[in-house]
Amino acid sequence: xxxxxxxxxxxxxxxxxxxxxxxxxxxxxxxxxxxxxxxxxxxxxxxxxxxxxxxxxxxxxxxxxxxxxxxxxxxxxxxxxxxxxxxxxxxxxxxxxxxxxxxxxxxxxxxxxxxxxxxxxxxxxxxxxxxxxxxxxxxxxxxxxxxxx
Numbered sequence: 001x002x003x004x005x006x007x008x009x010x011x012x013x014x015x016x017x018x019x020x021x022x023x024x025x026x027x028x029x030x031x032x033x034x035x036x037x038x039x040x041x042x043x044x045x046x047x048x049x050x051x052x053x054x055x056x057x058x059x060x061x062x063x064x065x066x067x068x069x070x071x072x073x074x075x076x077x078x079x080x081x082x083x084x085x086x087x088x089x090x091x092x093x094x095x096x097x098x099x100x101x102x103x104x105x106x107x108x109x110x111x112x113x114x115x116x117x118x119x120x121x122x123x124x125x126x127x128x129x130x131x132x133x134x135x136x137x138x139x140x141x142x143x144x145x146x147x148x149x
Contacts, residue, residue, distance in 0.1 A: 001046070004029065006146040008037055009046070013143035016050045061107040063114050064135035068100035071126045075101040083124045089117035100131070 007027045011018060024034035041047045056062055069075070076095040084093045084104060092105040104121070108114045114134070121130060 005037060005041060005046075008034065009041065010143075010146050012038070012047070012050075056107055060109040063106075063108045063111060064138070065106045065108075065114055066133045066135070067104045067106060067118065067121065068096075068131040069102040069104065069121060069127055070099070070129040070131075071101040072128050073126055075126055080124065080126070084121075087117055087120045089113065 004027050008023055011023055011026055019031070020035040020038070021031040023029075023038070024031045027034065029037070038047070056064065080102070081093065084090050084102075089106045089108050090104050091107050092103075094103045095101065096103045106114060106117050108117060111134075114132075118130060118132065121127060
């Protein structure tokens with residue numbers, strides 16, 4: 001991956017609806033060359049998907065929480081992943097090192113829905129405890145910085 005790829009990725013993270021002509025102009029390439037580079041980035045798995053960023057509060061998902069999940073045994077296998085996937089409130093799930101086994105991010109409309117999701121997490125085989133941090137305000141969420149500082 002070279003500097004032009006990094007610039008293309010940065011611009012796509014800012015606005016993935018930009019035309020290839022606009023992307024090309026921004027990095028000094030033709031529209032066809034920009035398209036070819038973006039296609040290759042997709043083919044290599046660097047670009048995993050193209051999506052839309054939605055304001056969670058605008059779609060009734062304003063309650064955000066991070067949950068550290070403790071377990072007595074290893075939880076980084078497909079059955080745990082599948083059990084977490086089955087809980088719609090979970091937006092992200094990560095196997096982590098440290099005092100806990102997993103870290104998940106949840107989004108719900110209400111604290112009651114958050115509590116229901118926590119009950120579902122406790123029902124997963126092997127879960128021995130949770131520690132939940134409820135987000136009061138998000139200052140910012142930023143995309144990956146691919147350009148040199």
